[in-house]
Amino acid sequence: MFNLVRQKRIRHKTAKVLSPFILLLAIALWCVGLGWGMAFALDPIPSRYENGRDLYLENCSGCHIAIPPEVMPTETWKQLLENPEDHYGRSLTNLIRITQLLIWDYLSAYSRPLTTNEPVPLLIEQSRYFKALHPRVQFSEPVTADTCVKCHPGVAQFDYRTLTPEWQDAP
Numbered sequence: 001m002f003n004l005v006r007q008k009r010i011r012h013k014t015a016k017v018l019s020p021f022i023l024l025l026a027i028a029l030w031c032v033g034l035g036w037g038m039a040f041a042l043d044p045i046p047s048r049y050e051n052g053r054d055l056y057l058e059n060c061s062g063c064h065i066a067i068p069p070e071v072m073p074t075e076t077w078k079q080l081l082e083n084p085e086d087h088y089g090r091s092l093t094n095l096i097r098i099t100q101l102l103i104w105d106y107l108s109a110y111s112r113p114l115t116t117n118e119p120v121p122l123l124i125e126q127s128r129y130f131k132a133l134h135p136r137v138q139f140s141e142p143v144t145a146d147t148c149v150k151c152h153p154g155v156a157q158f159d160y161r162t163l164t165p166e167w168q169d170a171p
């Protein structure tokens, strides 16, 4: 909103040819922002991390669901972001440096580092933090990014708080 008001003021003062274009650009960017907000049920976070989260969702939810940062230790995210060309047999070559840095800023703020010299988990099911987030759940089947949706119906919207009724209503 603030930007639009400012654009209008600039429009009065300066080049009449360029300004409608700038205004359109501002509206387009604003719509992109709205689009992300509506596609995902995003919790409010400090604005400093918003770009990083948007880029994370954009770049890391194409092949599998977007994995919540807190289920993996910070070291895992670091290792994955530093080796995009060797990602579980795939290559994330379109990940440019600035995107990497902003995603790192977000993931490192919302995950915890390992406290001991334990090996860095590369799979969710190996992660101690994943287990700690599930005090009530005894996993009988292997856990992968594809199985979260069985109990978390909102994964496509990056919502891990909503649970299926059997879990929601359980004591």
Ligand code: HEC
Pocket (backbone or CB within 6 Å): 059, 060, 061, 062, 063, 064, 067, 072, 080, 081, 087, 088, 090, 091, 092, 095, 122, 123, 124, 125, 143, 144, 145, 146
């Ligand atoms: C080109 C497709 C592709 C993209 C894009 C992608 N991944 Fe992956 N990712 C995979 C594949 C393939 C696996 C192996 C597991 C699987 O088959 O789901 C995987 C697995 C993972 C796992 C382990 C999941 C588990 O089941 O234990 C994590 C964590 C992960 N990716 C993070 C990321 C991050 C962070 C990004 C963005 C920087 C990203 N991925 C983007 C293809 C992708």
Ligand code: HEC
Pocket (backbone or CB within 6 Å): 067, 068, 070, 071, 124, 133, 134, 135, 136, 137, 143, 144, 145, 147, 148, 149, 150, 151, 152, 160, 161, 163, 167
């Ligand atoms: C068998 C059901 C089940 C599966 C499968 C499952 N979860 Fe959960 N999850 C739960 C329950 C139940 C809770 C609430 C904590 C508890 O009661 O243990 C929870 C809590 C969470 C939380 C914390 C949510 C909050 O409110 O902060 C996260 C994050 C999470 N799960 C991520 C995942 C991810 C990622 C996967 C897939 C790799 C996954 N879960 C698979 C049942 C499941």
